[in-house]
Amino acid sequence: MGLSRRGFIQTVGIATSAIATNKSALAEQRPASDADQQYAVLVDTVVCIGCRKCEWACNDQNKLSARSLATYEDKSVFNQQRRPDHDAYTVVNEFSNPAVGTKRFTVKVQCMHCLQPACASACIVGALTKDARGPVVYDPWKCIGCRYCMIACPFQIPAYEYQDAASPEVKKCTFCLDRLNVGQKPACVGICPNEALTFGTRREMIDLARARTRHHPDRYVDHIYGEHEAGGTTWLYLTPTGVTEAGLPSLDEKPVPAVSESIQHGIFKSFVPPLALYALLGLVMRTTRRERHGDSNNASGETNDGAE
């Protein structure tokens, strides 16, 4: 299986360089947007061999409780589904492809670094922010620890240091912002032994993904997960099965914060609705007082109610 997989990986590489020539033509068809230029990673779950070196590199980079590289070769962890937590920002899970009998494939999960992140919209103090280059960044000094980001995230990614009584933090993939700042790829992409993880701009990654599905329609489902889901993410997935069979949440194309933000901005439109309610209640207070007391009662703030 390893051999055939390697052969396949080579073809993918060739295909990638082949489309490089008409990539500009593809790009011209769509207006370049801000999102196109954000950093992105394409996760190809068909090419992934489940070596879990990305987990090791991530733990090493983020100084999590990393163990020796050899321990990551233990395939028994695939016996259960794991989730990222405060001590592991990325994990690889194994799934079976029902279309191809018992054939297994592996899916790396981490923060999707959404184009319009729900966590950042929810955060009460702006501790989570969207960096214009792509990463969703966390600032522990602002954080009050309400964990609303964890409620809001449609991918269930942010993890919490529940065991820390003094200064717990929200923990998730950082997109290796420190490495990006010095022109390096994220640690997981850097260590990936084949092209299961590819780093580039979001436009490049979408074009690459499209080329791979076009050249191997037999291996991939013709869908780039993250291109539109939740308003678009910068981590994109190619899968051999439907998204739910790959353990990815099935989401619609609407940016997750859209509804709550429009409600919120509607209620507070230039503060008109609250002030209007204030004025209305003031008016009611004044008129009902007249009705009940006539004009004789001016003991309690007759001149001040209904003020605006």
Place this chain on the structure above:
Amino acid sequence: MEPNSHSQPIRARFWTRGTAILGALTGVGALLYLYRLVYGLGATTHLDNQYPWGIWIAVDVASGVALAAGGFTTAALADIFHREKYHDIVRPALLTAMLGYTFVVVGLLADLGRYYNVWHPLLPSMWQGSSVLFEVGICVMIYITVLYVEFLPVALERFQGRVRFPKPLRFLDKFVESALEVADANLRRFISLFIIAGVVLSCLHQSSLGTLMVIAKAKMHPIWATPLAPLLFLLSAIAVGFPMVIVESIASARSFRLAPEKTLLSSIARYTPILLAVYLAVRIVDLTLRGAWQFVMEGSVQSWMFAIEILGGVILPLVLLSLTRVRNSISGLFSSALMVVLGVVLNRINVFLIAYRPLYPEKIYFPSWMEIGVTLGLFSGMILVYRWFAMTFPVISVHSEGMMDEGRAGKDIESRQPLPIS
């Protein structure tokens, strides 16, 4: 706030068998609270990465805020719509709101991982206009201040004309007395501004509490996942306001051995079926528009919880309180009002816990005994502090003909002596 001539500090024994039990629960809760601060959320709660919110948010905060709605609903009725006869219940409702919100904040602090950063939303550099939680936080902070300001006249009334410092400081009496007079006169001039502000702030954050889970739509059970959630939260908060006043008023009357204000309470209960009907109608329209009735009928835990919430917490009390016979009996009033109160608590639990379905649950969240202990402790503690306030400040109105136990409590109140400041 109008001067309230009936209201007096209640003379009673603070410790009875009931308050002793509450005291014990408060003590246990305080110890568990301390344990949480020292050992952290992980050691105290059953929260995990899949269930980041538990009963401390659903009950202590969300239900606590809803049940404090009696404060703004009675203030609106008596002070804005000038239904003067209800003035006697404004102060107890105000006290419930003031203490309710105070304990909401205490409960919230237990849940915040970095509770010492709770003031961060006040810093303009951290303002986050798109966050629903930010709005809730700011509104609640301002509203608590407003509630304490609204309570000031009650506190002043307690001391005005009775300032008696211990002997060496006697000369301060006159000075403090005139300061109180000035403060009182100014409060009277501006208090209506605060009363209206309190109602506006309440409408804002009561509704926004409902908006909180809108962003988690993908994880919410469809029965409760609606963009109308803010309206539903506001309507249910308005509907639960008077029932909460009824429950609390009857309970405190019993505890203080006073006759409940039956006429007033059964009169205010007339509004409840109307308010519940409006709430119920919007919920039915909401479920119908979203085509969500199929989920009500699916027989899941969620559909059963919905059935209990609506049948027991809305429809049954709606029917009961429409009946004059029920409204005219203290036990009828109490039990139907309690149904509304518990119905709203169940609604908040449903929205924040039962409807929330994490994507990758390892185990279903059920609160730890320590979480339950802290919640019970907070509610017990609040009742005790309420009792202390009712015995110290002129909050509860007493009609001399209404005394149940003339021999004891009545005499105490009539012989009210100047109370020393010390």
